[in-house]
Amino acid sequence: xxxxxxxxxxxxxxxxxxxxxxxxxxxxxxxxxxxxxxxxxxxxxxxxxxxxxxxxxxxxxxxxxxxxxxxxxxxxxxxxxxxxxxxxxxxxxxxxxxxxxxxxxxxxxxxxxxxxxxxxxxxxxxxxxxxxxxxxxxxxxxxxxxxxxxxxxxxxxxxxxxxxxxxxxxxxxxxxxxxxxxxxxxxxxxxxxxxxxxxxxxxxxxxxxxxxxxxxxxxxxxxxxxxxxxxxxxxxxxxxxxxxxxxxxxxxxxxxxxxxxxxxxxxxxxxxxxxxxxxxxxxxxxxxxxxxxxxxxxxxxxxxxxxxxxxxxxxxxxxxxxxxxxxxxxxxxxxxxxxxxxxxxxx
Numbered sequence: 527x528x529x530x531x532x533x534x535x536x537x538x539x540x541x542x543x544x545x546x547x548x549x550x551x552x553x554x555x556x557x558x559x560x561x562x563x564x565x566x567x568x569x570x571x572x573x574x575x576x577x578x579x580x581x582x583x584x585x586x587x588x589x590x591x592x593x594x595x596x597x598x599x600x601x602x603x604x605x606x607x608x609x610x611x612x613x614x615x616x617x618x619x620x621x622x623x624x625x626x627x628x629x630x631x632x633x634x635x636x637x638x639x640x641x642x643x644x645x646x647x648x649x650x651x652x653x654x655x656x657x658x659x660x661x662x663x664x665x666x667x668x669x670x671x672x673x674x675x676x677x678x679x680x681x682x683x684x685x686x687x688x689x690x691x692x693x694x695x696x697x698x699x700x701x702x703x704x705x706x707x708x709x710x711x712x713x714x715x716x717x718x719x720x721x722x723x724x725x726x727x728x729x730x731x732x733x734x735x736x737x738x739x740x741x742x743x744x745x746x747x748x749x750x751x752x753x754x755x756x757x758x759x760x761x762x763x764x765x766x767x768x769x770x771x772x773x774x775x776x777x778x779x780x781x782x783x784x785x786x787x788x789x790x791x792x793x794x795x796x797x798x799x800x801x802x803x804x805x806x807x808x809x810x811x812x813x814x815x816x817x818x819x820x821x822x823x824x825x826x827x828x829x830x831x832x833x834x835x836x837x838x839x840x841x842x843x844x845x846x847x848x849x850x851x852x853x854x855x856x857x858x859x860x861x862x863x864x865x866x867x868x869x870x871x872x873x
Contacts, residue, residue, distance in 0.1 A: 528566045529731040531788060532573025532721035533752025534826025538595040540750050541578055542841035545588035550845055557867025561585055568653040570731040572720040576656045576693035580686045583652045584638060594633055596834055601629035603827035627701040634687040644682035647671035655734050657720030657727055658692040661702060666723050674738050683708030692717035698776040699827055725784040726791040745806045753840050754813035809858045812847035814840050
């Protein structure tokens with residue numbers, strides 16, 4: 527299965543990395559995995575990872591997903607969050623978020639049409655698991671295709687468009703997602719970004735696999751990030767008293783929460799896998815270290831050409847590091863080699 531992190535426009539890194547892996551598979555193993563989603567039984571994605579995951583399950587070429595990030599990103603985030611109180615006063619964030627919501631909805635509608643969770647599974651036999659937060663109840667909500675034989679079919683009629691909007695509705699950055707209840711269009715639920723609790727959904731992926739796989743099946747989880755967080759931030763004992771401006775009007779708190787839980791989710795998944803008497807392998811694709819001075823280019827809403835160039839450069843480096851991992855012939859390298867079509871790989 528494939529697990530894809532959240533991270534706003536940093537999803538360009540994830541899509542570019544996966545696209546680079548398809549080229550590596552072709553160059554090194556003469557393998558065609560251009561329909562990358564078809565390599566997996568189950569795809570789990572949060573926020574931007576939900577968009578990428580749904581695209582892969584749908585069968586979208588990765589180059590088209592990359593184009594979506596590059597061409598629509600500036601419309602989704604028409605203006606960065608304010609850096610000062612004056613900017614905050616001058617910006618109409620409600621209007622900007624509304625513009626961004628319309629742009630993303632339009633792009634998703636063009637990509638997915640009216641496809642829903644039941645029909646995507648029926649057509650492609652690829653399971654989808656998409657974490658969100660139901661603002662009506664303030665509880666986690668996980669959208670799922672009917673891949674589980676014991677499924678209640680609760681989510682069958684939700685469209686991919688609404689599912690992606692729900693999982694990527696990052697507080698402060700974007701509008702909440704008002705999603706009509708299937709079968710009763712007069713009622714709706716409000717959703718917020720799944721990254722609030724599962725920015726790295728690898729633990730969600732592992733638990734879902736344990737639910738649906740039989741006890742004899744191997745479980746292999748391939749986890750993709752949105753580029754590593756820059757190496758911390760600089761502080762001094764004299765400046766601990768941050769207010770709303772220092773916290774970037776909420777943006778820095780959101781990013782800190784997502785970065786922290788991304789790392790701990792991977793650690794918890796590894797510990798759970800080690801504690802269970804099952805054949806479980808979790809592989810995290812490489813994420814190059816990022817100098818602290820580049821942190822400003824890696825905001826969730828940075829749609830600049832500089833940010834695009836850096837993310838694609840980092841993805842290219844990650845592909846090279848993945849190739850080196852394959853050369854090392856350790857367990858992770860062998861599993862990646864098999865994923866990319868190496869018929870001689872043994873584990």
